[in-house]
Amino acid sequence: MVFKTVLVIDKDVITRKFLKHMLEEKGHAVSQAESGREGLVLAWRDQPDVIVADPNFLDLDAAAFVQKIRQDPRTAFTPIIALSSNLDKEFSEDLLAEGYNHYLQKSGNAITELLKIFEETSTDFQEKTGKRENAGxxxxxxxxxxxxxxxxxxxxxxxxxxxxxxxxxxxxxxxxxxxxxxxxxxxxxxxxxxxxxxxxxxxxxxxxxxxxxxxxxxxxxxxxxxxxxxxxxxxxxxxxxxxxxxxxxxxxxxxxxxxxxxxxxxxxxxxxxxxxxxxxxxxxxxxxxxxxxxxxxxxxxxxxxxxxxxxxxxxxxxxxxxxxxxxxxxxxxxxxxxxxxxxxxxxxxxxxxxxxxxxxxxxxxxxxxxxxxxxxxxxxx
Ligand SMILES: Nc1ncnc2c1ncn2[C@@H]1O[C@H](COP(=O)(O)OP(=O)(O)O)[C@@H](O)[C@H]1O
Ligand SMILES: [Mg+2]
Missing domain, CATH: 3.40.50.300 (P-loop containing nucleotide triphosphate hydrolases)
Incomplete structure (x- = not known):
């Protein structure tokens, strides 16, 4: 198990606290932001391993957020997991097309699923810090x-x-x-x-x-x-x-x-x-x-x-x-x-x-x- 630094962005303080608590319990280091812009500043400053964001930002639209993240060399590869209560299929497809790496629904299973994604994409995370040993x-x-x-x-x-x-x-x-x-x-x-x-x-x-x-x-x-x-x-x-x-x-x-x-x-x-x-x-x-x-x-x-x-x-x-x-x-x-x-x-x-x-x-x-x-x-x- 590789511990991750995680940035949580959610306008709802209760969700933020909940995620922070649950992820820290599993050994991850969590920072949090209320708005999209605040999230960008923290993402660029701290360069977390992964961003977990409710794409319904207070101040930015979901596409603008991911564009800014991808355009900056410090975060061009940072995986972003959208965690949303919007159940609309088209909405989630749009997010994935815009450059979010994963889409999860806010549900009782969300934490388990998040942790699973962390595990599955561990090679991506490693790639931020160094390349895989045998990579071309x-x-x-x-x-x-x-x-x-x-x-x-x-x-x-x-x-x-x-x-x-x-x-x-x-x-x-x-x-x-x-x-x-x-x-x-x-x-x-x-x-x-x-x-x-x-x-x-x-x-x-x-x-x-x-x-x-x-x-x-x-x-x-x-x-x-x-x-x-x-x-x-x-x-x-x-x-x-x-x-x-x-x-x-x-x-x-x-x-x-x-x-x-x-x-x-x-x-x-x-x-x-x-x-x-x-x-x-x-x-x-x-x-x-x-x-x-x-x-x-x-x-x-x-x-x-x-x-x-x-x-x-x-x-x-x-x-x-x-x-x-x-x-x-x-x-x-x-x-x-x-x-x-x-x-x-x-x-x-x-x-x-x-x-x-x-x-x-x-x-x-x-x-x-x-x-x-x-x-x-x-x-x-
Ligand atoms: N050292 C060279 N001597 C003669 N012709 C060259 C040399 N390097 C490139 N060329 C010619 O210059 C032209 C442009 O090359 P190209 O590779 O398409 O450039 P670019 O990809 O930079 O636009 C080609 O017709 C190529 O054959
Ligand atoms: Mg050319």
């Missing part, structure tokens, strides 16, 4: 600007990681909104993608299911969770399932390699938090380097350890542009590797959905991709 590593590719080669490098480095570690299971996940390009880079035309998977009820997104349904792209040596196929689908994306999907992928795969693209979108925060390494792709024009600077500053404000940053300077547009040393000066960070300009070769390989390593094995670029992969694996050992 998460490498996230991002950039400050489009067209810097993020997706191409993501796919090609992932392929080289899979080759360098033949025993390892590798998955590449395209999280670029509103439309992903990894499917086309690796030549996948199937219908399993981020939007179809996140649309499923969370109970259906199991280890077994993902293990069976994600396609393996033979030529690339990895499995793929392709991205949003179009902006409409991406708008409907069930964001609250993303952390669950990642968690499940961590159980199946040794390396989870994510293309987050250029934007820090509404889904990126929990992903960034979860990453073991953030691989930031830089272009060589002054503008990109300057925007990259603001991205790294932003990551700092989120409390991201800059040691997790791995900078690659990619000469995607030619030999011109600023030097590595200049870029390092502007950013005040080390650039780990420079990817040479490969002329039309990179685009040719992309257009034919082939890995650089296959299409142009003797190109300096292919050599660099191999050493990048090794280096990145080393970085998180």
């Amino acid at each position: 590593k998460v490498f996230t590719f991002l950039s400050a600007k489009g067209g810097t080669g993020t997706s191409s490098l993501c796919a090609n480095i992932a392929m080289n990681i899979a080759i360098a570690e033949p025993e390892a299971k590798v998955v590449v996940v395209d999280m670029v909104l509103p439309i992903g390009s990894l499917g086309s880079i690796v030549g996948y035309e199937g219908s399993i993608d981020l939007t179809t998977i996140t649309d499923l009820p969370q109970e259906e997104i199991t280890i077994d299911f993902l293990d069976k349904s994600l396609p393996r792209i033979e030529l690339w040596n990895f499995h793929l969770l392709a991205g949003a196929p179009n902006p409409e689908a991406s708008n409907l994306l069930q964001v609250q399932n993303i952390s669950h999907i990642l968690k499940t992928l961590e159980e199946i795969f040794d390396y989870i390699i994510i293309d987050l693209g250029r934007s820090l979108s509404r889904i990126s925060l929990p992903i960034i938090q979860k990453s073991d390494l953030l691989i930031l792709i830089l272009g060589t024009d002054q503008g990109t380097v300057t925007i990259t600077k603001s991205v790294t500053e932003y990551l700092k404000t989120l409390g991201i350890d800059l040691k997790k940053l791995y900078l690659i300077l990619n000469r995607a547009i030619g030999l011109e542009g600023i030097t590595k040393t200049d870029a390092e000066k502007i950013l005040d960070l080390d650039i780990k590797m420079t990817m040479p300009y490969m002329g039309g070769n990179f685009t040719t390989a992309n257009n034919q959905s082939q890995p650089i390593t296959h299409k142009f094995p003797n190109d300096t670029g292919a050599f660099m991709l191999r050493s990048l992969a090794k280096n990145i694996i080393e970085e998180t050992r």
Whole structure:
């Protein structure tokens, strides 16, 4: 039995006291709040293992509460159990769709059921403080600007990681909104993608299911969770399932390699938090380097350890542009590797959905991709 720190939010003082008493008797540490806002302040300050909230808040609506909780890095993953006297089925379904993790009715059984959820989700709780021993590593590719080669490098480095570690299971996940390009880079035309998977009820997104349904792209040596196929689908994306999907992928795969693209979108925060390494792709024009600077500053404000940053300077547009040393000066960070300009070769390989390593094995670029992969694996050992 792992004891939890629990935040109880309920406008009714009697309920609060009752829950506090019952949960403390079982060894949990309980703090309480009367209103939604007060709850937010305590949640962010104390970062409890779990929040138990009556979603009928005095001051906030239920959806606004969960959004604020999920948007803040300190509580992006905190499980929220809705405990309500509303018996309406639609009401509970709405809450789950909005991002509450569980729904319980206020009843004589509530305490027993709460304790059961605490037990069942104990891996989630542990994940807040540290990762499970054997959980896969998460490498996230991002950039400050489009067209810097993020997706191409993501796919090609992932392929080289899979080759360098033949025993390892590798998955590449395209999280670029509103439309992903990894499917086309690796030549996948199937219908399993981020939007179809996140649309499923969370109970259906199991280890077994993902293990069976994600396609393996033979030529690339990895499995793929392709991205949003179009902006409409991406708008409907069930964001609250993303952390669950990642968690499940961590159980199946040794390396989870994510293309987050250029934007820090509404889904990126929990992903960034979860990453073991953030691989930031830089272009060589002054503008990109300057925007990259603001991205790294932003990551700092989120409390991201800059040691997790791995900078690659990619000469995607030619030999011109600023030097590595200049870029390092502007950013005040080390650039780990420079990817040479490969002329039309990179685009040719992309257009034919082939890995650089296959299409142009003797190109300096292919050599660099191999050493990048090794280096990145080393970085998180
Ligand atoms: N080092 C490079 N040399 C030559 N072309 C490159 C290089 N890196 C990327 N490219 C090309 O740049 C284009 C944009 O790449 P892409 O991976 O789609 O960028 P992003 O995902 O950042 O928008 C692609 O056509 C790719 O082939
Ligand atoms: Mg891209």
